[in-house]
Amino acid sequence: MTDIQHKTFLFDATRCIDCRACMVACSVENKIPMNKTRIWVAGVGLKGEFPALERASMVYHCMHCNEPDCLSACPVGAYSKRLDGPVIYDPKKCIGCRYCMNACPFGMPHFDYDKGLIDGAFIDKCSMCTQRIDVGLEPACMATCPTGALMFGERDELLKYAHDRLTAQPARYLNHVYGESENGGTSYLILSHVPFKELGLPELPSSPVKDISEAVMRLTLPSTLGVGAVLTGLAVGVHMVNQKKESGAKKADHSESSAQKTK
Amino acid sequence: MKLEIRIHPRFHLKPLVVILLALMGLAFIIAMVRYAGGIGAISNLSNAYPWGFWVSFDLYTGIAISSGAFIITAVVYIFELEQFRPLVRPTLLTGLLGYIMEVIALLVDLGHPERIWHYFIYQNFTSFLLVIGLYVMAYAAIMLVEFAPAIFERLKWDKLSAFIRRFMKPLVILGAVISTLHQGALGALLLIQPAKLYPLWWTPLLPVLFFISAVAIGLAMILFESSLSSRYFKRGLEVHLLGKLARAIRFVLGLYLVVKFGQLAYAGDLGYLFTSGLMSVLFWAEILIGVVTPLVLFSIKRIRKNPNGLLIGSIILLLGMIMNRFDVSWFAIQHPDPLTYMPMFMSAVHYFPSLPEVLVSVGIFSAGLLAFGLAVKYLPVFETNEDQHDIVS
Numbered sequence: 004m005t006d007i008q009h010k011t012f013l014f015d016a017t018r019c020i021d022c023r024a025c026m027v028a029c030s031v032e033n034k035i036p037m038n039k040t041r042i043w044v045a046g047v048g049l050k051g052e053f054p055a056l057e058r059a060s061m062v063y064h065c066m067h068c069n070e071p072d073c074l075s076a077c078p079v080g081a082y083s084k085r086l087d088g089p090v091i092y093d094p095k096k097c098i099g100c101r102y103c104m105n106a107c108p109f110g111m112p113h114f115d116y117d118k119g120l121i122d123g124a125f126i127d128k129c130s131m132c133t134q135r136i137d138v139g140l141e142p143a144c145m146a147t148c149p150t151g152a153l154m155f156g157e158r159d160e161l162l163k164y165a166h167d168r169l170t171a172q173p174a175r176y177l178n179h180v181y182g183e184s185e186n187g188g189t190s191y192l193i194l195s196h197v198p199f200k201e202l203g204l205p206e207l208p209s210s211p212v213k214d215i216s217e218a219v220m221r222l223t224l225p226s227t228l229g230v231g232a233v234l235t236g237l238a239v240g241v242h243m244v245n246q247k248k249e250s251g252a253k254k255a256d257h258s259e260s261s262a263q264k265t266k
Numbered sequence: 267m268k269l270e271i272r273i274h275p276r277f278h279l280k281p282l283v284v285i286l287l288a289l290m291g292l293a294f295i296i297a298m299v300r301y302a303g304g305i306g307a308i309s310n311l312s313n314a315y316p317w318g319f320w321v322s323f324d325l326y327t328g329i330a331i332s333s334g335a336f337i338i339t340a341v342v343y344i345f346e347l348e349q350f351r352p353l354v355r356p357t358l359l360t361g362l363l364g365y366i367m368e369v370i371a372l373l374v375d376l377g378h379p380e381r382i383w384h385y386f387i388y389q390n391f392t393s394f395l396l397v398i399g400l401y402v403m404a405y406a407a408i409m410l411v412e413f414a415p416a417i418f419e420r421l422k423w424d425k426l427s428a429f430i431r432r433f434m435k436p437l438v439i440l441g442a443v444i445s446t447l448h449q450g451a452l453g454a455l456l457l458i459q460p461a462k463l464y465p466l467w468w469t470p471l472l473p474v475l476f477f478i479s480a481v482a483i484g485l486a487m488i489l490f491e492s493s494l495s496s497r498y499f500k501r502g503l504e505v506h507l508l509g510k511l512a513r514a515i516r517f518v519l520g521l522y523l524v525v526k527f528g529q530l531a532y533a534g535d536l537g538y539l540f541t542s543g544l545m546s547v548l549f550w551a552e553i554l555i556g557v558v559t560p561l562v563l564f565s566i567k568r569i570r571k572n573p574n575g576l577l578i579g580s581i582i583l584l585l586g587m588i589m590n591r592f593d594v595s596w597f598a599i600q601h602p603d604p605l606t607y608m609p610m611f612m613s614a615v616h617y618f619p620s621l622p623e624v625l626v627s628v629g630i631f632s633a634g635l636l637a638f639g640l641a642v643k644y645l646p647v648f649e650t651n652e653d654q655h656d657i658v659s
Contacts, residue, residue: 076458078396079388096388099377101316102395108461110601113313114377116306124304124377205461215470216457217392223447231443238344238435245346 009088009190010136011158012145013165014062016195016202017175018152021046021060025144025153029064032132032143039113041065041129042144045203059195061202062144062153065090065111065129066182067190068211075213076106081126088158088190089131099124108186108205108212131190158190165192187211283639286632293629296622297374305377308622314601319619323627324371326591328364329402329452330483331584334491335361335409336445337484343438349507355647356495357488358413359638365406367634374626394455401448408441416645449480456594464598465535466542466549472594475525479556482518483587485511486560489580493573495648509570512579519561519583526553548593556586 021044029035029042046060071090074082081096082103092112103126104112115124132142140146145153154161165180181199182189185207195202300308311318338357341350373379385399411430418427430437453476460468469475489508530536540546560583569575596617641647 072458075390075392076395077390078393078399079384080390081388096384097378098381098384099379100375100395101377102393102455104313104316105462106458108459110314114316115304116309116311116313117304119300119302119304119307120378120380121302122304207461212460213392213458215460216394216454219454219457219470219473220392220394220397223397223451226450227443227447230446231439234340234344234439234442238439241344241346 009086009158010131011067011088011156011161011190011192012142013154013156013161013192014194015152015154015168016059016061016193016197018150019044019060019062020150020152021058022149024147024149025062028143028147029129032135033130035127038117039127041113041127047201057197059197059201061193061195061204063109063203064144065131065191066109066186067129067131068186069189070187070211070213072106072108072186072211072213073103073112075211075217076102078102085133087136089133089136090190091130091133092126092128094123094125097125099126101126106213108207158192161192165194168194184209283636286636289625289629289632290636291629293626293632296626296629299622300374300626305375308620308626310617310620310623312617315599315617318596318617319623320371320375320627322592322595324368324375324630326452326595327588328368328371329448330480330587330591331487332361332364332368333445333449333480333484334487335484336405336442337481338488339412339438340442343435344442349504352504352648353488353492353507355413355416356491356642358409359416359641359647360487360491362406362409362413363634363637363641365402365409366637367630368402369406370630370633371627394451394457398448398451398455401444401451405441405444405448408437408444412437412441416647420645446477450474450477452476453594459599462599462601463594464538464542464545464600465533466530466538466545467594467598469529469533471525471529475522475529478518478522478525479587479590482515482522482583485515485518486580486583486587489576490584493577493580495642496573505571505573505576508576512564512570512576515583516561516564519557523553523557523561526557545598548589548597552586552590552593554586556583556590559583559586 023044026040026042026044030037030040033041035041042062042064044060045063046058048058050057067084067088067090069084071082071084073092074080074084074090078100079096079098081093082090083093084090099114101112101114104110104114112126112128114126115122118124132140132144135142141155145155154164162180162183165183169176169178169180176194176196177198179199181193181195181204182191185204187210193199193202193204200206296308305311309318309320334357338350338354341347342354373382376382385396385403389396391397412434415427415430418424418430450473453472453474456463456468456472457470488511492504492508527536530539538546539549542549560579563569563575563579563582566575569579
């Protein structure tokens, strides 16, 4: 997946200090109300016994999958994947069915449960700050990160950089770049010293979850024709057999066949 | 054909009508609150559980129990088993109302019900939700046309009625094809959540399993409805006919068991059968109630010949299969445990429907019952078949 040329985040869990400046920066930049957020810091909290305490946290927002499941699931095509990386959502098309929330294995899209018809209830999720990257700036969360836990750049370069870090400090990290192949590759790469599960990341195969759904969808037309042909054949066949029977019965017993013919 | 309808309700309908109307009104008020204050104002749906009771009950259960319509039309028009004709209209009416009820429920569940026409202008054909929407509209339209002769007969538009009846066979085939796809697509709708739906249920064969179980549900619905209506409207029960359907159900359920356990064995998931705690319990409850018990009951000749046996067998089957629909769309959907620092809006990983949420569905269901009662009263739905031989009671 290294051949894809587009923008990507790299997150290093060993550098994150859980200051949540990224959450503030995101909400300010994207004008998100106080009771909502597009980004959050997740973790399992303190682990171990004093004095050997340990804590890990992760900045969680849209993974910007290379092959987005939300895009596949949306009945009205409100999602699109930009060539330069971001998975973006078009509120003008959205009908509010929330199937994308079911489809996303990371549970990223959020819905306005508190808005009625007049306010308009929409899905909200990280847009990779397209308004900023379009003018050559970095996303707000990355720009504000004080420890360099979040980085932003071209996917191939960051992937190479991540692997360089793993080889340079093998004791510091688990030897895996999350997002390199997970769910078909994501535009959010993660390095960690604790199991990725403890950062709230699901274990996923390298094929996106939408694959089987789309493969079955391709069977729709063949199965339409198949079922149609079988039923038509059955209808014609049964009718012919019945007619034959009826004409045979007519010869044998006229009165019974007329009783059989109802209405 | 006799147009005369003779219905002798055994009990007074009046108080029931009042209750149904009250429930409808309540649901309407709750829906207005939802349109003003958002889905969160009336339901416990959350970001972790975007779909809940409405989807399990109105969509999955509603469409499943509407499957009687395509089964009965196929039996009569494709297999030409004319004896079943008296069951066509009541079953078709149930299916039609079931689909209409689902569309009404969708208008509450959708975030933007006013944009439902987007289904026709922005179409994403990788989405099973899109094709399901299209199937619902298409099959509801077909059922309406199939049922239309009953309305035209009442209006004495005999020519129009005869015109439609000439095209019944192709219409039924088209309807059965769309219905097959629709029932399968409801299973396929869950394919996109392999990471969330428990492995006892998630399989690429979900569409096949959904179709097979829809056939069983459809046949059971025919038993259930004709048993009930024969009681309420003092009609004779076609026990002889229904016994035949019960015999057919055995084969469908047998096939379901083979596919279900064959798939689990093939996928190497048999280990989950006894080791998954609550999930194992749910799975076995669903299989024992919905499949094994009716399979055993309908294998006994005495039960197949007994009106009560048929009714009870079909109720057990329906309960188990409805449980299956609830399992796949709600109970067996897994969410990761809340992490310590998840914000409030993500930490609601437990879901139980709120009272208003359930009342919306109850209100819509009441409307369906009322519509059924009215249709039966004013349209030739149940034909009086006094020349039938199989009348019992």
